[in-house]
Amino acid sequence: MSSSASVTRPGRLLTQNREMRAIGVWNWTLPALAARLPDGRTQVTCPAASACARICYARNGTYLFPAVKAKHTANLAYVLEDLPGWEAAMISELSAPRLAGKFIRVHDFLGQFRCVS
Numbered sequence: 491m492s493s494s495a496s497v498t499r500p501g502r503l504l505t506q507n508r509e510m511r512a513i514g515v516w517n518w519t520l521p522a523l524a525a526r527l528p529d530g531r532t533q534v535t536c537p538a539a540s541a542c543a544r545i546c547y548a549r550n551g552t553y554l555f556p557a558v559k560a561k562h563t564a565n566l567a568y569v570l571e572d573l574p575g576w577e578a579a580m581i582s583e584l585s586a587p588r589l590a591g592k593f594i595r596v597h598d599f600l601g602q603f604r605c606v607s
């Protein structure tokens with residue numbers, strides 16, 4: 491998908507907060523339910539959501555912080571506008587020695603994967 495608005499690519503895709511650092515988990519996620527992209531489009535990310543959206547963990551608390559929303563929106567824009575570039579960047583990060591044996595949480599509201607590199 492292309493866009494007329496330019497999007498700043500995250501310097502690193504995988505991040506950690508203090509809690510995730512303590513248990514060796516790195517994280518990458520998209521906005522829950524939907525997000526407004528820099529070009530003004532709204533992209534639905536949970537097309538099957540219904541009543542869950544009212545109590546969604548990933549739509550409350552720190553997820554409402556502007557910096558957090560901006561990061562997740564940038565992640566979404568990246569995969570929509572340049573999926574091959576995102577794949578290459580993610581594969582590169584997953585190969586980094588700092589991630590050997592660590593866990594990757596893909597979407598804050600889903601499960602975790604173990605990095606075996």
Ligand code: SF4
Pocket residue numbers: 522523535536538539540542543545546547548549599
């Ligand atoms: S509970 Fe799951 S499906 Fe529902 S809005 Fe949140 S992330 Fe989306």
